[in-house]
Amino acid sequence: MLQRIILVLIISLLVTNINAQQTYYKEAFTGINTMLFDNSPLDFQKAVFLTENAYYEGELDEKKFKDNIQLYTSICKSLMTNGSLEYTERDKEVAMAQCAVFLFMTDTVRISVGTDIVGSIPFSYNYEDYAGQKEWSNMFVSTLFDTNKGNCHSLPYLYKMIMDKLGQECHLALAPNHIYIKAQNKKVGWYNIELTCSDFPTDAWLMASGYIHIDAIRNKVYMKALTDKEAVAMTLLDLAQGYQAKCGIGDGSFIIKCCDTALEHFPNYINAMLLKGEILTALYKQTPDNSRMEEMNTLYATIHQLGYRKMPSKMYQNWLGSLSADKSDQRMRSVVIKR
């Protein structure tokens, strides 16, 4: 009898625990969803915080999160004015901001603290778990704060947050299994910022080596400067993936809801389509059902038509390492030379 009670207790504890987790995720979803429906202003930083906080079940310190970004922003601000950068065109403000944040994130910057001068430690790439496969939180910006190690998710996210705080335009952009930054200034026009290897790759290099079909570019699936709304829609997918890592797919409804909402605001968001396809496939395997099969087929057909091609995983690993000087846009380099 006692054993039975204990068993029931354990099960009910587990259930409440899962329920609690789901509550955090639901709250985060509502938060981001309201933002997307224009009920509150778009705030990328807030949306990212919500997704990470849901994963930590509300334990993430919001003040610390905000303070960190505030600190980085002020360091970048001083970099813009202390003469380390030289830029002569009219749009000085935005170009200097682009360079300052890049410099701060990828290089050692001297900061005076009281009477001392200390050097900042640049963020490095997390080679051990770059895709968050061992631990999903390795994708997080808050992890980047704690460990100084990031990946192609957290690094561009942080870059965008700092630029947003500086009040300057900045866009996330997608490549297969990858996120990077697209920026624009008068001197070089549109260019790309790659924080994982601190370089400025050209579009041609991204296309040729990044396994991107030309249709995917035409359909704005990849290599498009994403709007703030699209960036916030992307966090919904982060939320879904965090949920999956933590609670599994469950009945699939939460993840599919995230995907569908993201797609409503970012119709060609390929990662949302792919995740939805994955969930539908898993559900189909559990209970085969013709209408689901049909839904799956149309979805995968759309994905193919948009120009998506699955990239062999080995290729991705070789890819980032292959960017060398002659394949990058040298013109931005000349601005970021430290004097």
Add this chain to the structure above:
Amino acid sequence: MVKKRISIAYILSFFVLHLLAQSSPVVIPSLPVIKPNIPTTPNNNIYNLYPNSQTITPQNYQQDAATITNVQQRNAAIQREVSEHQQMLGEIQRQTDIQMLLKGGFPSLAHNEGTANYYNAFDEINSMLKGDTPLNIGRAIFLIENAYYDNAIDYNEYRSSIKSSVDFCNQIMEDEKLDKNDNLTKNMMLFRYMSDTLETRDKTTKKKLFHYPVKYNLDDYDSHISFDSHFVTTLMRTGKGQCESMPLYYLTLAEEMGAEAYWSFSPRHSFVKIQDDKNNWYNVELTCQGILSDTHYMNNGFIKAEAIQNGLYLEPMEKKKAIAELLTHLMRGYYQKYGYDDFILKCADIVMQYSPNSVRALMFKADYETQLTLTLAHLLQAPKPDIMKEMLPEAYTHFEQMQALYKQMDDLGYEELPNDLYARWLDHIAKEKAKADKLPSIFLKIRKE
């Protein structure tokens, strides 16, 4: 590999020509040489309106000193009066010019001889675009080039040249028992026609017929020596073409043959796109006689993702769009012969009606505004935009319009080729040319042996 093939073809072409000189190879009829009538002073130069003020310097007076002083004084007075009068006239002229430019842009050039040919060509092409007459690339090209030559080309001659080229291709396809109804086969035939040496026999006379590959014009690929170097009729006359005339010639032949082929752009370049029965696209690069991948153009042409997303480059153009884009050739010829007036703007608007992101048309519009702004700045003697804004806000709006147009181009993803990239390309051309020049003459060799 390709280069090797070219040089072999090059040698062969001499060799065959020499050996078979007696058998009188029938080459496709070429067009006669035509000299265009270009007005010596394209009247766009507003500065010409201000002749240098003339100074009167009498030298033939050999009289006594008093008379001379007297005369000198009188002359000086006259001189002053004349120059004051001229200054006043100049000032009036300046003010009228400013008002005229602000009101209606550059003055109409319609009074120039030959402009009517351009207006007629425009009307005919426009009626194709409006759907009143069938779309016809070959006809559009003819109209544009003929306007430049003051209507000196005979359309029938042009047509029969194209027809006989297509007959030649059909003959080869018959010889080789190829499917004359298959789109890809027809396209591959055209590709061979332009890049390979072909041989067949005339059906009735049984005489041998040859066709030699179209060569790349290494000397004047950018029309800097002669404006008509990029003309299709020049290619038909000389057998040499470049990256505008070769694809356009191909499209003209494809149109005649009933093959589906599309014009496509990359920075400072154009080529042909074709599709196979599985809907896969191929890029036919006639300048180097190859089939190239999209990635090749991305890598070598410095193309930005935005440019692809906005359909600037690597996009197969529908026939209507291609013909609209051809209007920019008409504009180029008009500008070359006469200069800027509202005809250019009218054409640009039509182009953009059918090809909304046409960088070529935008470039004309932006250049028009730039020249207008500069002319106004010169007339107002305003060295900086801010000064112009203070002096005459209406003139400043042209400066703003100019900037807006350049921004529009930037936002579309257009970018000038970086100088080093372009230099590399020029260097490549120079090397190719040196190679071609160094090719030993087959005739000398024969004499030695």
